[in-house]
Amino acid sequence: GAVVSQHPSWVICKSGTSVKIECRSLDFQATTMFWYRQFPKQSLMLMATSNEGSKATYEQGVEKDKFLINHASLTLSTLTVTSAHPEDSSFYICSARVGGSYGYTFGSGTRLTVV
Amino acid sequence: GIQVEQSPPDLILQEGANSTLRCNFSDSVNNLQWFHQNPWGQLINLFYIPSGTKQNGRLSATTVATERYSLLYISSSQTTDSGVYFCAVDDKIIFGKGTRLHILP
Numbered sequence: 001g002a003v004v005s006q007h008p009s010w011v012i013c014k015s016g017t018s019v020k021i022e023c024r025s026l027d028f029q030a031t032t033m034f035w036y037r038q039f040p041k042q043s044l045m046l047m048a049t050s051n052e053g054s055k056a057t058y059e060q061g062v063e064k065d066k067f068l069i070n071h072a073s074l075t076l077s078t079l080t081v082t083s084a085h086p087e088d089s090s091f092y093i094c095s096a097r098v099g100g101s102y103g104y105t106f107g108s109g110t111r112l113t114v115v
Numbered sequence: 116g117i118q119v120e121q122s123p124p125d126l127i128l129q130e131g132a133n134s135t136l137r138c139n140f141s142d143s144v145n146n147l148q149w150f151h152q153n154p155w156g157q158l159i160n161l162f163y164i165p166s167g168t169k170q171n172g173r174l175s176a177t178t179v180a181t182e183r184y185s186l187l188y189i190s191s192s193q194t195t196d197s198g199v200y201f202c203a204v205d206d207k208i209i210f211g212k213g214t215r216l217h218i219l220p
Contacts, residue, residue: 034208038156043201044210091156095208103148103163104208109156 002028002098006107013084013114021079021110023094029074030096034104035067038091050077084114117142121202121211128192129219136187136214138202145206147178149187152199152213161187161200192218 003026013019023033031052036044048069049057056069066088068080081088093109118141128134138147149161162169162176164185169176173193178185189196199213 036210043212044203046207046209049207093156093158095158097206101163103146103160104203105160106150106158109158111156 002102002105004030004033004094004096004105004107006094006110008110009108010111011113013112015085015114016083018080018082019084019112021081021092021094021112023077023079023096023107025075025096028096028098030077031074033071033077033094033096035069035077035079036093036095038093038109040091044093047079081112084112086114088112089114117144117205117209119202119204119209119211121200121214123214124212125215125217127217127219130192130194132192132218134189134192134216136189136200136202136216138185138187138204138211140183140185140202140204143180143183144204146208147185147202147204148208149176149185150201150203151196152201154198158201189216192216194218194220 005024007022033050035047038044047062050069050071052071071077095104095106120139122137147165148163151159164176164178166178166180173190175188197218199215201213202211
């Protein structure tokens, strides 16, 4: 149980295009989801907190207009990288709180390459 | 914000050895988890342990919340234990920089 499904696993796109990444909680409801970015051999950096039915909360230094987050239902949050550039190439991963003694669970991540 | 420090940053061990990974945090926390990130990037949840001690097979963890640290123990290391181990705390899941573990056959 407590699975977060993230798609796509990897994507290659051209500069200037937009890419949407989806995270779905499969067997629980996720009022809040978190989006992270990870560069090679580095830690995970929190980008934003996604709240169902309301605007996302972005961390300092993260461009709201570049990384659009939508959390329209209790089981789906999306991250759209708009007008992607090569410097946006990274590993993006989402998570949600399961609760109880399980804590948080993570999606499998999306490796984005912008060419 | 809260600071999370992990040590050591890198660890190379022979198969069969035991290891201890440490996580220090700068403020009281409600949540603390240990993760293992595999070569494909997937984060495997090892322990949710805001306090106390837990064990799962060859792995165990202890968090002393009053002293703001947590320890992850790996006994009888196997090559499949290789990877990066992260400690993450608080409701926003703030990650430490990780310990990169390499187990030699």
